[in-house]
Amino acid sequence: MYRDPSDVNRVASLGAGPIGGGWTAHFLARGYDVNAYIHDPAERDALMAVVETGWVSLTGLGLALGASMDRLTVTSDLAEAVEGVGFIQESGPERLEIKQALYKRLGEIVPADVVIGSSTSGLTMTEIAAECETPGRCVIGHPFNPPYLLPLVEIIGGKQTDKAAVDWAAAFYEVAGKAPLVMKKEVPGFVATRLQEALWREALHMVANGEATPEDIDIALKNGPAPRMAVQGQCMAFHVACGEGGMATNLDQFGPALKWPWTRLEAPELTKELRDQMVDGCNAMAGDRHFRDMAAERDRKIVAVLKAVRDG
């Protein structure tokens, strides 16, 4: 039903804010023709400022062949914006009644085989598409700020979304140079924000309790876990740090530490099932790579990251 994601040449990006503008810049840099919809013609300068800011970074990361800011069309006519596009990224205001009205209209004017991705961070697609005639192709494709820079897109449908639309969105975002993550369940904060929020709330507790200052928090992160987390994530960081034994050693040996007051968040019960899910997941990511090779790669990349932060 949906076209091959590689056949999409023109996309629409709806919204003139930092998220909409960020998406516009990203798609332009990946070589798409982009129709940018702004609600009010007066928003044009604001949109262009975001696009131009994003363009600097995207040029640094490397533009796709043929990518050009000249391939941008800005319009405040919604029908014109979605005409002939192969995908729509919607980054309108985070107000349910505005989104519902927008998706109702999109349902009327956009062919049902064109997937629509919403940048929403706080609403569900079940709510957003409640008045849309064709909710099957509506998904959430939630970026991470700044969206022109960070590759993550967290994807989930609503109750009426076709599984095929979710799969298509994941494949399309991948083709479009993003790092898609299809959510297993609808959960507030998605994956990335939940992880960051747990850390953030622990940080606020530490400041409130006189254990650290905001500067201490940032010094600790920048010089400690963050560079390694940027290279490996936290699961593979522990897997590789434990050498031959990997995540199994980490959990079997240090499992009791999950009961220690190393944070105010209580850990889940370390059941056999959870232990095996963690171990199997890390083994699958490692594949047939030896831990020494992964450690060497980690070190090489952390060196590059530290130099990037120092000299970048």
Next chain:
Amino acid sequence: MYRDPSDVNRVASLGAGPIGGGWTAHFLARGYDVNAYIHDPAERDALMAVVETGWVSLTGLGLALGASMDRLTVTSDLAEAVEGVGFIQESGPERLEIKQALYKRLGEIVPADVVIGSSTSGLTMTEIAAECETPGRCVIGHPFNPPYLLPLVEIIGGKQTDKAAVDWAAAFYEVAGKAPLVMKKEVPGFVATRLQEALWREALHMVANGEATPEDIDIALKNGPAPRMAVQGQCMAFHVACGEGGMATNLDQFGPALKWPWTRLEAPELTKELRDQMVDGCNAMAGDRHFRDMAAERDRKIVAVLKAVRDG
């Protein structure tokens, strides 16, 4: 009482494991003469393997003038190891009776004006130095793994530690190319591990609850919060993301979100005092830099980090 930290030329690193070996490699790379103490002569190869692994990364980061692996002396004679050194980094086994006996002996043979830093992650200096005659110069200097790569050193004394020794250790680690963080209070997990542990426990909950796989966790971190956190930390990331209003806008506008179930960790009450501590801390870090300049620097460095991870 203590010498000028810049006058230290020779240090002792006690311990043949990944932490002791990592410290040895670090001090060598910063141009120190290093006496490495190993408990058993048979540990020599294990130590050298760690030092050689570390040396690769340290060379990548840039060696100090005159730095050389030839400036390493390995001995299993403790008195010989500490003879004539200006600082001692202790990374022995994490068993209280072993550490206590070690510090008792060090108290007898090391001049009282030489600071001793312990790499311990789970014991307090009050406990460790309980049998030491000269506990005033004994501090914890807790590195982050891998210690030859990540700059963070978290510093705290015990009940009998001189404040001057804590200050000296912070100054010395800075001279020695580390990023020292003097803890405000003794708190389990220090700062960095507490923050990481909150995130880790939320990750385990998500896997246990079928909300994400280990691979999802790592994809989310690497492509979302981690690269930005490596550049700015989390406090300045929010401060700069909120533009003109900074952390004040972040807390005043998004404060209610601290009550939302975006993680399983409950946030502290956002009192006026906590709000002001966060705002003042971020304003102090920002100094007179405009948020646009900080955002441009953030973007430039995130581009460099993403390329480092991709190509490094």
